[in-house]
Amino acid sequence: MPLDETARGVYVIAPTPFHEDGRIDLASTDRMTDFFLQEAGADGMTILGVMGEAPKLDAAESLDITQRIIRRAGKAGIIVGVSAPGFAAMRALARGAMEAGAAGVMIAPPSTLRTDDQIVTYFKQAVEAIGADIPWVLQDYPLLFTVQMTPGVIRRIVQELPSCVMLKHEDWPGLEKISALRGFQADGSMRPISILCGNGGLFLDFETERGADGAMTGYAFPDMLAELVKLSRAGERDRAHDLFDAHLPLIRYEQQFGVGLAVRKYVLRRRGVIASDAQRKPGSTLGAKARAEVEYLLSRLARHDARAKLAPAG
Template identity: 30%
Template sequence: MPTNPLSPGVWGVVATPFTASTMDVDEQSLANLVRHHRSIGVTGLTVLGVFGEAVRLSTAEKRAVLQVVVDAVDLPVVVGASSTSLAPVIEEIELAVEVTGDRLAGAMVQVNTPDPRLLASQLDTAHRATGAGLVVQDYPLVTGVSIGADALAEAVGEVGSVVGIKAEAPPTPPAIAKLAARTRAPVFGGLGGVGLLDELAAGSAGAMTGFSFPEGLVACVDAWRAGGYSAALEAYLRYLPLVNFEAQARIGLAVRKEALRRRGLLAAAAVRAPAPAMPPSLMEQLDRHLAAVDHVEK
């Protein structure tokens, strides 16, 4: 199994679609969504992350999601492990290895302790048990665990199997600057792309996040590579109002799924409880944002 550092660029974070009537996994919409990502030139896909509602899926559903993705496209995948405890994390990684095989670019695991030595030990144990390269996700909003960038760099530096870092502990730019300087693992920003320009300036390798127009993320990262800040700003500016709109606390997932539905990429915008649905009062404003982006896309 490959344990090479993740390639730079955009690793599109994939939503898990559900049917409106039964809330079952909508495999056809999922296949449509990942094919769209492939068509716009993403580097790879991130599946079963927070945006993929992995914590609300059964093991059988996780297996089905992974199978649909690897059958639909030939892209490398990062697969999230939703637990923060070592034993179930290993089980989740084993499932990813079983289904995706050599398509697995990395298993994404959460920082679950502020102690760098303990974190390094747990990462090493997970790798030795599964053989998978690891993407370390620092996302205290979800886990409730905060670790400083220096401590995270120390932990990652002790584990040769870390193939990437996903930095989502605000403020992300200074954290990314430290991590990029002190580790050999590529560092990716998340949080819906709100800080993408500043994260690229700080040394990130790209984006690993969900957005209803992932082509905007690709355009920004490609422009940064070709022409630096000015080119990236020009490419990304048109998308920023929608990026900001989708970043609303608590309802961001529902907003993004509704946007994907209106783009024709999902059949329904359903989210599983306890995630709240999108407020009807915001539908008109979403239409305005989508119309503005659609206009510049055409």
């Protein structure tokens, strides 16, 4: 089904599994898709995002892995990151993904944008390029892209571009932005949109209380994120916060710039989701000390969450 403003729950940001020699690991890709959607309880996946190492894939690889995951996912919604330096490449991947059965695409702003008008104009041109019939996600990640989108600018984009149906909210601090956007919706000055949050789930405990519909991030325990969102939706506030608090040390460790993906892939490998924690070069790796720290965090987490009770590291 095409993505729309009613989307909620957890859309896992998926890494791209690689073999040690840099080839895409297709068997791990299948196993990862099954784990996220069938075991972890995710509502969908977002692929070819920042943590998917999308810039390291060529056009053919990007479309091939998109088609493979969509076929494997069945009815689950798959969102495809199509951000690119030029609109021709963005259009080709967006149209190819939708033809393969994607639910929608995600677009991030280039780091050169500075003024409000520049931001709005860019997304208008992006929609012209991919087609107004494709539902898309606005990625707001100023810490990485250095583009500051105020609530007012986001409202302009949503109002002027009807095919924008979701915000991937990754501002930091960003709780007030969620409240402002939901306020616009309440007073009728902005049409409803879905809001899913990133930042590794670092603020998800309160983001859901501010009106977010769930998470779009890639923490190594997406099953915890799905449980947290369900608890929050059911009004089980203390249980949701207790679960979040138990995972927070590992969430924080995984959120480190530069090595966060290495941590995430390491834990996913330890959980048996992917066969290797390799990244395609250039990429980061964990040293022996860092691996020991992650193992220590997992052992502490296992006292509260059995999902972290893993076999000894080999």
